[in-house]
Amino acid sequence: MKIYNFAAGPAVLPLEVLKNVQKDLVEYEESGMSVMEMSHRSQVYQTIIDDAEKNLRDLLDIPANYKVLFLQGGGTLQFSMIPLNLLKVKAGYINSGHWSIKAISEALKVGYVDILGSSEDKDFTYIPRITNIPEKDLDYVYYCDNNTIFGTKFNYVPETKRPLVCDMSSCFLSEKVDVSKYGLIFAGAQKNVGPAGVTIVIIRDDLLDSPSNLPTYLRYKIHADKNSLYNTPPAFNIYVCGEVFKWLKRIGGLDEIHKRDVEKAGLLYNYLDSSTFYTTKVEKESRSIMNVTFNTPSADLDCEFVKDAEKMGLVNLKGHRVSGGLRASIYNAMPLDGVKELVKFMDNFAKKHQKG
Ligand SMILES: *Cc1c(COP(=O)(O)O)cnc(C)c1O
Numbered sequence: 001m002k003i004y005n006f007a008a009g010p011a012v013l014p015l016e017v018l019k020n021v022q023k024d025l026v027e028y029e030e031s032g033m034s035v036m037e038m039s040h041r042s043q044v045y046q047t048i049i050d051d052a053e054k055n056l057r058d059l060l061d062i063p064a065n066y067k068v069l070f071l072q073g074g075g076t077l078q079f080s081m082i083p084l085n086l087l088k089v090k091a092g093y094i095n096s097g098h099w100s101i102k103a104i105s106e107a108l109k110v111g112y113v114d115i116l117g118s119s120e121d122k123d124f125t126y127i128p129r130i131t132n133i134p135e136k137d138l139d140y141v142y143y144c145d146n147n148t149i150f151g152t153k154f155n156y157v158p159e160t161k162r163p164l165v166c167d168m169s170s171c172f173l174s175e176k177v178d179v180s181k182y183g184l185i186f187a188g189a190q191k192n193v194g195p196a197g198v199t200i201v202i203i204r205d206d207l208l209d210s211p212s213n214l215p216t217y218l219r220y221k222i223h224a225d226k227n228s229l230y231n232t233p234p235a236f237n238i239y240v241c242g243e244v245f246k247w248l249k250r251i252g253g254l255d256e257i258h259k260r261d262v263e264k265a266g267l268l269y270n271y272l273d274s275s276t277f278y279t280t281k282v283e284k285e286s287r288s289i290m291n292v293t294f295n296t297p298s299a300d301l302d303c304e305f306v307k308d309a310e311k312m313g314l315v316n317l318k319g320h321r322v323s324g325g326l327r328a329s330i331y332n333a334m335p336l337d338g339v340k341e342l343v344k345f346m347d348n349f350a351k352k353h354q355k356g
Contacts, residue, residue, distance in 0.1 A: 004338035007316035008148050008291060008329040009170070009191040017243045017333075035239045040232050049228065049235075052242030059245060059254055062179050062202060069201040069220065070228040070238045075169045075188035078199060079103040082165055082184065083110035085210040085220050086140050092116045092133060094143040094158065097124035097150045098322055099167060103142060114138065116158075123323075124150045126283040135162045140183060146171035148191065149320040151293035151327065152286040157181050163207055171290050172200070173248060174332060175258040183207050192290070192331045194241035197234040248332070257332050264330050264339045265289035271343045277350035281325075295325040296353070302326055305349055312345050314338075 005012045028035045031044045038045045053068045062068065071077070079102055083091065087110045095101060095118035107113050117128035124147065133141060140163040146153045148170040158164065163183025172187035179185065184203045190196035201220070208221040216222055222230050228238075248257060269287060272280045272294055280294040296302050302325055306318045319325040330339055 003313045003315055004334070004341060005315055006328045006330065006334070006338075006342070008320065008327065009188070010196050011191055011329055011331050012333045013194070013240075014244065014247050014333040017240070017247050020243055021240055036236045038235065040229055040235050045235060048239050048242060049233070052238055052245060055242065055245035055249060056200070059173060059248055060177060060179055060202075065205045066179060067203050067205065067208070067220075067224040068228075069203065069223045070233055070241075071199045071201055071223060072197065072234055074196070074199055075099070075167060075186065076102070078167070078186045078201065079106040080109075081218055081220070082140075082142070082186075083107040084214055084218055086163070086165070086184070086207060087111040088139050090114060090137050090139060092135070092138045092141045092160075092162070094118070094128060094130055094141075095120060096127055096144055096152060096154075097147045098320075099147065099149070099169070100142070100144045103144070103167065107142070111139075116141065119152075123281070124152065125281045125286070127152050127154050127286040129156075130158050133158065133160045133162075135160050138162045140165045143167070144169075146288050146290055148291050148329075149323050149327075151280075151282050151288045151291045153288040153290070155285055163204070170329075170331075171288070173245075173254060173257070174261050174290060176254045189237065189241055191329075192333075193244050195237050198237040198241060200241070244333075260336065261289050261330070261332065264334065264336055265292065267336075267339050267343060268292050268328065268330065271346065275346075275350060277354050278346065290329060290331055292328045292330060293319060293323065293325060294327075296349075299324065301353060304353075308349060309342075309345055312341070314342055314345055317342075 026034055090112040091107055092114045093104045094116050104113055116133055117130040119126050119128045141160045142165040144167040165184045166182055168185050169188045170191040172192050186201045189198045203220055208224050210219045272278050278294050296305055309317050317326050319327040
């Protein structure tokens with residue numbers, strides 16, 4: 001039976017990429033060894049990491065005055081590294097749910113935080129619309145673009161003259177982004193671009209300076225100066241991300257993947273909108289095309305849904321423990337057929353349980 005994995009992360013990877021990695025697992029090209037065994041200082045590995053960076057730069061059209069870093073510590077370490085490097089006095093944060101709350105609590109350990117807007121009043125089921133940011137004295141403005149847990153996504157880029165910092169962990173490379181609008185973008189790989197263990201940071205040159213008493217490893221500058229090879233990097237994970245970047249280029253880049261993502265999400269949301277059985281709490285304008293959250297009429301039926309779906313090979317549809325309900329994560333690598341199968345299952349489940 002074919003399994004479709006709707007997990008929020010670690011998540012589905014393109015089958016073609018996994019097969020290529022498998023083919024090269026024991027011996028990478030003519031190197032005589034696996035990428036896992038290679039020195040990160042070897043010429044072969046240098047080419048792998050250089051190509052990964054170059055392909056990412058091509059995909060996102062990253063301007064020359066930005067550095068690309070491959071770091072460790074997950075998205076979570078960025079919640080701390082950002083304020084430790086950039087927060088001198090005060091930063092502005094938009095609170096759109098779980099992951100921004102975590103980021104805010106880390107920033108508060110370093111300095112003052114202005115909450116520029118929040119959607120807490122409606123359980124984070126929408127994205128706050130922030131205009132006229134009072135930017136005086138703000139070292140940076142921070143937001144989380146796609147809220148993995150609640151299934152919401154910013155459909156605009158907040159306007160500010162201060163450096164804009166963005167957590168794109170769960171929507172990275174799902175659409176084109178104007179990198180020049182940002183001071184710093186970061187993304188943990190395991191949602192949309194690769195295996196867990198590597199975090200990508202794109203940072204503008206002028207933000208690389210950090211307080212001199214900051215532990216070396218936490219400074220962006222040290223990683224930038226050493227081109228992500230200050231110490232042993234998560235070498236194999238970076239290689240797999242590089243293969244995903246190549247795959248994205250082969251299929252036609254971010255315009256093509258975005259078209260596919262929109263089609264997949266459209267199929268699911270159209271079904272949800274037409275259903276009298278399922279509900280989705282997220283406001284229409286704030287819907288994520290990566291993480292789709294919904295509910296059946298009861299928590300018991302939600303549980304039954306997850307179990308029945310699993311029997312059909314549709315796995316990991318349980319919502320996050322924070323929000324409950326159901327969630328289908330349909331990242332770049334989820335095939336259209338997976339979403340079609342899901343909708344078919346949902347319809348059968350509804351017919352079986354709908355009253356009247
Ligand atoms: C998963 C996630 C994180 C945390 O990532 P880790 O790699 O587990 O630290 C941060 N932000 C968002 C938006 C996420 O989806």
